[in-house]
Amino acid sequence: MMSSRRKQSRSIAWVPTAPVGRPGARGVDADKPATQGTARANLASVQSGRHPLSNATENTRLFDYEQRTKAAFDAIVPTLKQISGLQHEADFERRAQALAQEQLGFALPATILADAWVTQLDMRRLFAWCVFQTYQRFCDDFFTNSFLSRLETEFQTFLIECGFHTLDISPCADGRLAHVISYVLRLPHKAVRRKSYAGAMFDIEDSIEKWTETELQRFREGIPTTADMPTRYMKTVVYHFSSSDPEHEGCAAHGSDAGRAAQGGLERLKAFQTAVENSFCCGASIDLMLIGLDTDNDTIRIHMPDRHGEIDLKRYLDAGDLYDATLSMQAAQAQEYVSEQVRQAGGEMSNGMQRLMGYLLVNNFSQIEYVRQYYDGRYRDIGHAERFIGAGIGFEEVQLRNLTYFAYMQTVEEAAADLDVGIKIFSKLNVSHGLPIPLVVRFDYHGQVPGARERAVGHCQRVDAALNDRYADLASNGLLHTLQVVRDCHAGGRIEVIGTSVMDEVTEEAH
Numbered sequence: 292m293m294s295s296r297r298k299q300s301r302s303i304a305w306v307p308t309a310p311v312g313r314p315g316a317r318g319v320d321a322d323k324p325a326t327q328g329t330a331r332a333n334l335a336s337v338q339s340g341r342h343p344l345s346n347a348t349e350n351t352r353l354f355d356y357e358q359r360t361k362a363a364f365d366a367i368v369p370t371l372k373q374i375s376g377l378q379h380e381a382d383f384e385r386r387a388q389a390l391a392q393e394q395l396g397f398a399l400p401a402t403i404l405a406d407a408w409v410t411q412l413d414m415r416r417l418f419a420w421c422v423f424q425t426y427q428r429f430c431d432d433f434f435t436n437s438f439l440s441r442l443e444t445e446f447q448t449f450l451i452e453c454g455f456h457t458l459d460i461s462p463c464a465d466g467r468l469a470h471v472i473s474y475v476l477r478l479p480h481k482a483v484r485r486k487s488y489a490g491a492m493f494d495i496e497d498s499i500e501k502w503t504e505t506e507l508q509r510f511r512e513g514i515p516t517t518a519d520m521p522t523r524y525m526k527t528v529v530y531h532f533s534s535s536d537p538e539h540e541g542c543a544a545h546g547s548d549a550g551r552a553a554q555g556g557l558e559r560l561k562a563f564q565t566a567v568e569n570s571f572c573c574g575a576s577i578d579l580m581l582i583g584l585d586t587d588n589d590t591i592r593i594h595m596p597d598r599h600g601e602i603d604l605k606r607y608l609d610a611g612d613l614y615d616a617t618l619s620m621q622a623a624q625a626q627e628y629v630s631e632q633v634r635q636a637g638g639e640m641s642n643g644m645q646r647l648m649g650y651l652l653v654n655n656f657s658q659i660e661y662v663r664q665y666y667d668g669r670y671r672d673i674g675h676a677e678r679f680i681g682a683g684i685g686f687e688e689v690q691l692r693n694l695t696y697f698a699y700m701q702t703v704e705e706a707a708a709d710l711d712v713g714i715k716i717f718s719k720l721n722v723s724h725g726l727p728i729p730l731v732v733r734f735d736y737h738g739q740v741p742g743a744r745e746r747a748v749g750h751c752q753r754v755d756a757a758l759n760d761r762y763a764d765l766a767s768n769g770l771l772h773t774l775q776v777v778r779d780c781h782a783g784g785r786i787e788v789i790g791t792s793v794m795d796e797v798t799e800e801a802h
């Protein structure tokens with residue numbers, strides 16, 4: 292198990308005062324007296340590869356969910372290939388439906404199958420239809436069964452104890468970071484704000500709007516803390532890189548350059564902080580955190596401050612190093628070790644900030660173990676393997692790695708760059724194999740606001756039209772298909788399908 296240790300470039304690594312994570316670092320407690328029972332327990336933990344602070348039960352549950360969901364999407368192509376081979380058989384429709392039911396769990400639209408008698412079966416349409424159908428089932432499943440629900444109130448209390456009333460995270464829109472909240476950081480997705488952008492280059496105006504809304508709510512309603520409490524808004528950026536193929540599988544928006552990705556994230560964070568400080572008086576400010584993610588194995592690094600208290604691009608704590616250094620320890624000892632490392636590296640950082648960082652690093656231990664246990668320490672799909680593009684506002688249900696490429700937007704123009712990156716990724720993934728790009732246009736709305744649903748529907752239709760216009764070549768060749776959905780996020784219910792390019796009557800057929 293341990294042979295799968297990360298082999299990453301250490302060129303910009305900052306080594307903390309203790310020799311964390313270097314070869315032999317697991318011997319840090321070797322000279323400490325241990326009872327025989329403890330030694331045996333520690334040995335067992337090393338042999339099974341289980342870290343005392345990792346959550347094995349949760350890992351089993353998360354893996355089951357990930358497998359099940361991805362298997363549903365991945366069954367589509369093989370099933371359609373089989374169906375395609377049957378199209379000249381006498382009882383084609385019956386056999387095709389039986390196969391679809393058995394392998395995909397739903398029936399195919401009779402109108403598309405019926406075409407097989409007249410012309411060739413339209414596999415592009417059928418493929419898009421199946422992806423959208425699977426997406427709908429995945430959403431219904433998520434909002435009905437809430438597999439990923441964690442203790443939100445408990446986390447909110449912890450966050451406030453650390454001195455923060457909001458945790459706002461902007462990861463890159465890359466699908467390899469789509470699971471960053473629920474898996475990589477093991478946070479309750481409902482208690483964290485996630486907004487993804489290509490290259491994690493978040494929109495400053497949008498963040499200011501959220502900040503203002505948050506502060507107003509504290510002032511008006513005392514939620515989540517009253518305005519007189521000295522808690523702060525925490526803005527976090529998650530950039531990414533690939534340790535095994537740094538030149539190609541890093542962040543596309545930053546030319547696969549980890550240094551540039553980190554730098555870009557930091558600049559955006561500082562700009563947001565300055566914007567808040569300059570726009571609002573009375574010492575208004577926010578706290579910042581910069582996290583790097585190795586998308587090959589989900590290990591995080593948290594950047595530490597320099598002598599002046601500014602985030603330092605060259606100094607960080609690597610959760611993988613800490614994991615290895617504490618693997619043979621007992622839980623309390625391992626916890627203390629992590630806290631001590633953060634304390635030593637943290638300088639003048641507040642205790643709350645140190646606690647939150649220690650918490651995130653330890654949470655990441657479970658994910659490091661997850662990848663080691665189920666993927667041999669490194670994902671097989673270190674590159675892109677998203678199943679669809681998600682454009683608009685919402686997608687709370689997407690908490691799985693490499694499932695969705697995000698393009699958050701109100702209008703196509705403002706997100707054109709993000710969308711183009713997504714279309715480029717899918718041109719390789721799908722179009723080059725003759726498969727269309729499935730794109731879900733989604734707008735969530737607050738149902739208690741009069742007219743909100745109608746506006747969300749309007750947004751959907753406008754964005755859908757603009758997409759078909761921008762990528763007219765793809766669309767006219769059946770290589771871009773869209774599904775339009777809205778959702779009342781206030782009611783917390785299911786998604787509602789408004790329309791699709793695949794066929795008009797998809798809503799009726801689907802349910």
Ligand SMILES: [Zn+2]
Nearest residue numbers: 463465490542
């Ligand atoms: Zn990226």
